[in-house]
Amino acid sequence: MNPYKFFIPVIQFLIDIFIIIYLFFRFLKFQYETQGDKWNLLLLFENHHKALLLFIVSWYFISEKTGLYKIKNSNNFELIRKIFIQVIFYALIVFAISGLKSKYLFNNNITFLYNITVLISITLIHILADLYQKQKFSRAVFIDTNNNTNNIIKHFVHGKKIRNFGEFVKFPQKKGQYKYDFNQLNLFIKNHNIQILVFSLNGALSKEVEDTIIKFSDSKYMIYIIPDLSYEFYKNSSLNYFETLPIYLYRRKLNLFNKLFKRIFDITLSLIFIIFILSWLLPIIALIIKLTSKGPIIYKQERMGLHSKPFKIMKFRSMYTDAEYSGPKLASDSDPRITSIGKIMRKYRIDEFPQFINVLKGEMSIVGPRPERKYFIDKISKLDPNYKKLHKVKPGITSIGQVYFGYAENVEEMAQRLKYDLLYLQNENFFFDLKIIYLTLVVMIQGKGK
Structure with missing residues (x-):
């Protein structure tokens, strides 16, 4: 093991503090020059060293909460999220300290520019440092x-x-x-x-x-x-005591703010997508579907949603009509039921686009476990009863299971994908949704769908 690995967070912290101090004096100089005041480095330090000390101490204590300097293998999205939260709280303290001083430390405009510069500088330094570390396998x-x-x-x-x-x-x-x-x-x-x-x-x-x-x-x-999988049970449990005997009390954690914010996000993003993308893409896709095979443009199928309530999911039709004349069947690679344009749409997930209408209607969310038919739910529930836990949240257009596992070709693969969807239930929050949306875009661009 690299003996210097545990010094990396300390070095990173010192680099960040150097950036904060350097930018502090640079923007102080700018403030003094803007007001026509005389300045030198010693004068700036004498007048504002207490504020600088508060900034440094505040940055340290905020980092203890955000975990910015914890030794942890994480991706760039998680790193940027931590830095963003760190700087938001730091900016609030900078604004407060600047405003409370009888003679402003920074005026509001310079305070804003200072915080933006801190955010950009530290983000770039951390990403470069992370890339360097990842080269040391x-x-x-x-x-x-x-x-x-x-x-x-x-x-x-x-x-x-x-x-x-x-x-x-x-x-x-x-x-x-x-x-x-x-x-x-x-x-x-x-x-x-x-x-x-x-x-x-x-x-x-x-x-x-x-x-x-x-x-x-x-x-x-x-x-x-x-x-x-039992970890999911304990994560949603709280430890209590019956006299001296410890017991777990199970309850699903509900975050009403997160629920409301997610619905607002779903409606906003769906409207943007439908107005600016689906409005002009729909006629093109409709024409291609009609020219390549007979049948409807939009395919509707009953799926099970929140609390096992059935709804009609919407898709661009990617299969020939009567594809399931012999009964329900999951699609597979080189499936002869899939049309030529259907293969392209499924590869880039274009066939899922009409589901933004399902999201607007409140039947689905943008991110959530993929909805399935009752026929397959009954089968998979026999293999793993944990599947029914997925009905505690709205199904989604994309999911962590879709990103990391993809489409399932049989019930056994559906059971394997279930582990990823259960992970989503444990980590359901807005930033996790953003990460899944980002990873979905990567899958679409690379054409890794089936």
Whole structure:
């Protein structure tokens, strides 16, 4: 393991403080020159060193709440989100301190420019630092690989590199056999210079894995844990006591503000999309569909929505008519039922565009678990009863399952995709929705849909 890794947050913090101090004096100089006042560096420091100290202390305490300097492998979206929140709170303090001084520290216009410059400068520095760190690959080992773990590996491995992890080293074990030896694992880790350990709590070796985590808990390694599905239960539970006996009280956490804000966002984005994109795209798509196959332009199908209430989902028709004359069937790669234009639409997710109308009607949200037909819900619920938890939220045009797993071709794949959708229930918030929308746009641009 890189012995200097834990100094990186300290170095990053000092760099940020240097930027804050440098910009502080630059904008003070600008303020004095604008007002025609004489200045020198010593005078600026004497008049405003207390304010500068408050700014530095405030930046530190805000960062403790935002986790800006925590050692964590995260993507650029998460990094920018943290910086944005950090600077918003910092800006409020700057405005407050500037306004409370008898002689303004900064006037409002300069305060605004100062905060914007801080935001841009620190964002660029952090992104550049993050890119530099990611070039220094770490070695990771996945312990007790299973379907849950393999799905994560499939979506994050690029060649021999794992995003945010580095080179992938698989712990050797015979196919179909789970022969486990802690000493052998420990020796393997030392011989291969492993720095990151990724454990699954949802595999065949759960008891041995839990014991191993305890043994490695005081080690120098970074330890990541892929949780069991039961984690969703405990996350929504609160610990209580019956006399001296601890018990968990389960309740679904409701955030009314988040719910209202999400609905406003859904309506606003849907109106923008329908007015500025669908209005001119619809006639073009309609003409192509009509020229390439017989049948309606818009295809409607009953799906199950919030609280298992049925509704008619809308799509551009991508299959020939009577495609399910023999009964319900999921689409697959090279499906002969899909039209030539349908393949292109499904590849770039264009067939889903009419669902913005479903969103306006309140039947769907832009982000949420994909809605399914009752026929398939009954089948998947037999494999995994957790599926019915998805009906606690509105279904969406896109979802984390669609981004990381894609379209399912059978009930077994639907059960695998369920794990991602359950993850959404645990992390449902506006910023997570924005991240999923961003990743969906990437999938569309790259044409990775089916």
